[in-house]
Every structure is written in structure tokens, then in C-alpha cells.
Amino acid sequence: MSLRHAVLGLLVDQPASGYDLMKRFNTSLANVWPATQSQVYGELARLADNGLIDVAAEGPRGRKEYTLTDTGLAELQRWLIEDKPEPRRSSALLRVFFIGVLTPEQAADYLARAAEQAAADQAALRQLQDSLDWTEPGQLTVNGRLALEYGLRLYAMQEEWAHWAAGQLTSATD
Amino acid sequence: MSLRHAVLGLLVDQPASGYDLMKRFNTSLANVWPATQSQVYGELARLADNGLIDVAAEGPRGRKEYTLTDTGLAELQRWLIEDKPEPRRSSALLRVFFIGVLTPEQAADYLARAAEQAAADQAALRQLQDSLDWTEPGQLTVNGRLALEYGLRLYAMQEEWAHWAAGQLTSATD
DNA sequence: TGGTACATGTAAGGGGTTACATGATTAA
DNA sequence: TTAATCATGTAACCCCTTACATGTACCA
Numbered sequence: 001m002s003l004r005h006a007v008l009g010l011l012v013d014q015p016a017s018g019y020d021l022m023k024r025f026n027t028s029l030a031n032v033w034p035a036t037q038s039q040v041y042g043e044l045a046r047l048a049d050n051g052l053i054d055v056a057a058e059g060p061r062g063r064k065e066y067t068l069t070d071t072g073l074a075e076l077q078r079w080l081i082e083d084k085p086e087p088r089r090s091s092a093l094l095r096v097f098f099i100g101v102l103t104p105e106q107a108a109d110y111l112a113r114a115a116e117q118a119a120a121d122q123a124a125l126r127q128l129q130d131s132l133d134w135t136e137p138g139q140l141t142v143n144g145r146l147a148l149e150y151g152l153r154l155y156a157m158q159e160e161w162a163h164w165a166a167g168q169l170t171s172a173t174d
Numbered sequence: 175m176s177l178r179h180a181v182l183g184l185l186v187d188q189p190a191s192g193y194d195l196m197k198r199f200n201t202s203l204a205n206v207w208p209a210t211q212s213q214v215y216g217e218l219a220r221l222a223d224n225g226l227i228d229v230a231a232e233g234p235r236g237r238k239e240y241t242l243t244d245t246g247l248a249e250l251q252r253w254l255i256e257d258k259p260e261p262r263r264s265s266a267l268l269r270v271f272f273i274g275v276l277t278p279e280q281a282a283d284y285l286a287r288a289a290e291q292a293a294a295d296q297a298a299l300r301q302l303q304d305s306l307d308w309t310e311p312g313q314l315t316v317n318g319r320l321a322l323e324y325g326l327r328l329y330a331m332q333e334e335w336a337h338w339a340a341g342q343l344t345s346a347t348d
Numbered sequence: 349t350g351g352t353a354c355a356t357g358t359a360a361g362g363g364g365t366t367a368c369a370t371g372a373t374t375a376a
Numbered sequence: 377t378t379a380a381t382c383a384t385g386t387a388a389c390c391c392c393t394t395a396c397a398t399g400t401a402c403c404a
Contacts, residue, residue, distance in 0.1 A: 002268055003363080003364090005268065009268070012272070017384090018383075018384070018385095019383050019384080029271070031261075033268045036364075036365060037385095038364090038385080039365085041384060041386095042385090059383095061373060061382055061384080062371085062383060063383060064384085073275065076272065080273065080276055081280060086265060089206070090207070093321050093324060094176055094179065094183070094206055095254055096324065097183060097203070098186070099317050100316065101247065101250055102254055102255070110254065143270055143272065146270050150267060150339075153334070154328075161327055165320045175390085177391080191355075193354060193355050193356080210394080211356090212357080212358080212392085212393080215356060215357060219357090233355095234355090235354055235399080235401060236399085237354080237355060
């Protein structure tokens, strides 16, 4: 149930409406925890019911601006420290498991495209890194840099692995 | 919708009952695509309805042994080649984004534990690698090796990153 | 004969995605 | 005045998890 904690985290020090939050989800968290509008509004209602957030102000067009309560902040901290990460599913790895049903040519092509994709993703992240304004300090930018570096390292690893795996397949076919 | 393709993949060249499949999910695919008994039986019924698998034999205790049909194999191959990987969610990265709400000590502790966890996961995978019998060739073992290597590289990267991130935080706090 | 392994299924509830539905405010 | 932006909400459908429910075959 991490959507709830993503919402809480985005409200730390920055009160926002559901509409505002959607923008933050679509920019800062796009590569980390995507969420849809329908999900966010539902979760906001639930969090308010449970006292983890408050409606601090109402504006035009029915705008409701939410703030984090003490209870909400405590829950966010608890989650950060206590909760164990859930088991991960990887459709990419699942494909690798079954790559044997393809012809050697198709398999080689698949791995080549995987390597290209990883390289492209890495380039896109690097561009994002260059485009962001790192001059003004703040929690999101500092921690965003850590997350961004994780992404860069992940894509680099994926690219190297795909090349290695392609080599393994060709040597096995010989 | 990858569960469907996991089931199809596990049935390639190896007819099985739902019970058999559960064993394969809990061993070969445990770290790649976990599935529950209730999911597997439901999916088998749906796949049979859609003609992607057939009941090839019935045994004691109501056992139904399924085989892949030509349509099923074709669908598996199509998925391998055509389908794009879905956007990934990472609760680990989400935590990193919000690590600023912890005290510096708590944050350092969190990253230290993340590094330890990655090291432990890597060690567990290496043990699995050593314990498996690689002598008998077969698609699953060959491709399983590729997937295993991916896991080893991923955990290594996570460990290195956690150490680096811890360094970033301490230098920022100074 | 009694326990373990084999074997299949259903139900309830949570979370996610897509699509639908509606309306107010602002700026050109 | 009209188009873009702001703003919230609901409904249907799919996937996943947990728990419940039932019964058969085999082996010691």
C-alpha cells in the first residue's frame, strides 16, 4: 500500500490539492511511483477520513488544499523505517526465462533491443538530470538526485547485462 | 497481464497440472514472478476456455494435465517479441525520495540496512547458483542462468549505490 | 489407520487502470 | 466569448492476496 505513503510524502512541507498532487506524480514521481487521478482523489478522501491529512483551506472550483497532520507524518516515518519491501515482479526477467522459445536470431534481436532501450532510458534520465535546477536546495531535489543516480546505475547495468547475455547465447549456439 | 504468459511459458515442452505448476512457480519463478495457487487455477481455466492450452490427460484426484496448444505457443512468442514492458514501481526508490523526513542518523541507518540487505540477497542467489545442477542442459536452466546473473548484478549495483548514497548524505550534512 | 502429499476450487477485499461525467475560473 | 486550465468525483473491470472449503490417493 505505497500509494498512500507517496501522497503523504508529497504533502510534507508542501500543502496541495489533488490537482497539484497529480502534477507532482507526473513529474517527480513519474519514474518511481506512477498514479492516476482517480487513485489520488480516492486516497485523499480516505487519508482525510483517517486523520492522516486535513483540509487546511478551500479555494475556487471546490479546490481543497490538504496538509499533513502529525499522525500522517508519524505514519510516513514509520513506513520508511519499519516496512519491508514487497517481492518484486519483473516482466523483463520473465521474458528472459522463456527466451528459448524464440529462434536464436529472434533471441539475439530481443537482447539487442533490450540493450538499446536501456541506453535510451539512461540518456533520457541524464537529460532530465541536466535540465533540473539543482541550485535551490530542498529535500525533494537532494533525495531526487539519489533516486536519479539509482536509475542511471540500473540502466547501465541492464545495458551491460544485455550485451553479456547476447554473448552467452551466441557461444551456446556455436 | 504477465501471469498468463508465465503459465504458458512453464507449459512449453512440459505438460503439467495446476499443482505441478505451483511447484514451478515456487522454485524457478519465485524471484521473478510469484503467483498464488488461487491465481494459477483461475488462469488455467481461462486459458483453456480461450484455447491457448488443452487438457491432455486426466489423472487421479481430479488431476488435469494441461498442454500448450499451437495458439498458446504463438501467443507466448508474440508477447516475447511485441509487448512493451510496463512502467515499473519501486517502493525502495519511493523511500529514498522521502528519506529527508528522517533524522540524519535514521537515514544513514536506513541506507546501511539497504546495503546489507542487497549483500544478503546477493549471497542467497549465489548459493542458489551453486546448488543448482547445471550439468543437464535445457531451456530453463540455460535461461535461468541469464536471469540469475541479472539478479546478481542488480544486487551488486544496489549495494554499491547504497554506500554511495550514504556518503552523499553525510557530506551534505557536514 | 492415520498422516502427508496430491489436487482443485470459491469468496471477499484491496489496489490499479481506463473511461466517463461534470462543472468553475481565467485569460486572450 | 471561447478555449485552456483548474478541479473533483464515479463506475466498470482486471489482477492480486488471503482465507476458506473440500476431497482423494498413497505410504508407513
